[in-house]
Amino acid sequence: MSINNFFLKVRRKLKNIIRFLIFQYPRIIKYKLLSDCKDVIGNPKYNQPTQLLGVGTIVFGKNVNLGVEASPQFYSSYGYIDARKLHSKISIGDNVSINNNFMIASEGEGIEIGARTLIGLNVEISDSNFHDLNPNKRMGGIPQTSKVVILENVFIGSNVKILKGVTIGKNSVIANSSVVIKSIPENVIAGGYPCKVIKKI
Numbered sequence: 001m002s003i004n005n006f007f008l009k010v011r012r013k014l015k016n017i018i019r020f021l022i023f024q025y026p027r028i029i030k031y032k033l034l035s036d037c038k039d040v041i042g043n044p045k046y047n048q049p050t051q052l053l054g055v056g057t058i059v060f061g062k063n064v065n066l067g068v069e070a071s072p073q074f075y076s077s078y079g080y081i082d083a084r085k086l087h088s089k090i091s092i093g094d095n096v097s098i099n100n101n102f103m104i105a106s107e108g109e110g111i112e113i114g115a116r117t118l119i120g121l122n123v124e125i126s127d128s129n130f131h132d133l134n135p136n137k138r139m140g141g142i143p144q145t146s147k148v149v150i151l152e153n154v155f156i157g158s159n160v161k162i163l164k165g166v167t168i169g170k171n172s173v174i175a176n177s178s179v180v181i182k183s184i185p186e187n188v189i190a191g192g193y194p195c196k197v198i199k200k201i
Helices: 003-034
Strands: 039-041 050-053 057-060 079-083 089-092 103-106 111-113 124-126 148-150 188-191 196-200
Touching: 003 050, 057 079, 079 089, 089 103, 103 111, 111 124, 124 148
Parallel strands: 039 057, 050 079, 057 089, 079 103, 089 111, 103 124, 111 148
Antiparallel strands: 188 196
């Protein structure tokens, strides 16, 4: 490596550190201060600010990455994880990487995300309707809930919504902008609204 290349690499690294400290680190601290979940296990890497809310439990495995620098909305959005009820548990496995501006919310039986899963930009995962579907009880009734399970090594594209009661089998791919309302088997590519199997991997 030439001396010029060495100094270019050092300069680029210093620039990235300064940019992170000025623009992103204060935002990460802000959303940590706005978080109120007391039962958080594990230490994810906060590349993007993420708010952790609720009276339930949030569990992070090893090497969980929240946010991606080389992706849209890195400096303008934040992640949202909410375990709303005492029995709600959100579990994110080892080596999971989640892109920017995501929402994971449980007020039911919980959400499990398996190891090595990749989650794209603007993804929403929830285990509840959040409101009663009966028009007369919409603001005060009991919403339907059902556990969400995403098994290991799943690849979820950007703008995907995963709704209550869904299981996604290991190694499967969910195409961009899909709405997943029913379970998807392992080792397939699935997509659409509603999400359906397109082909086997």
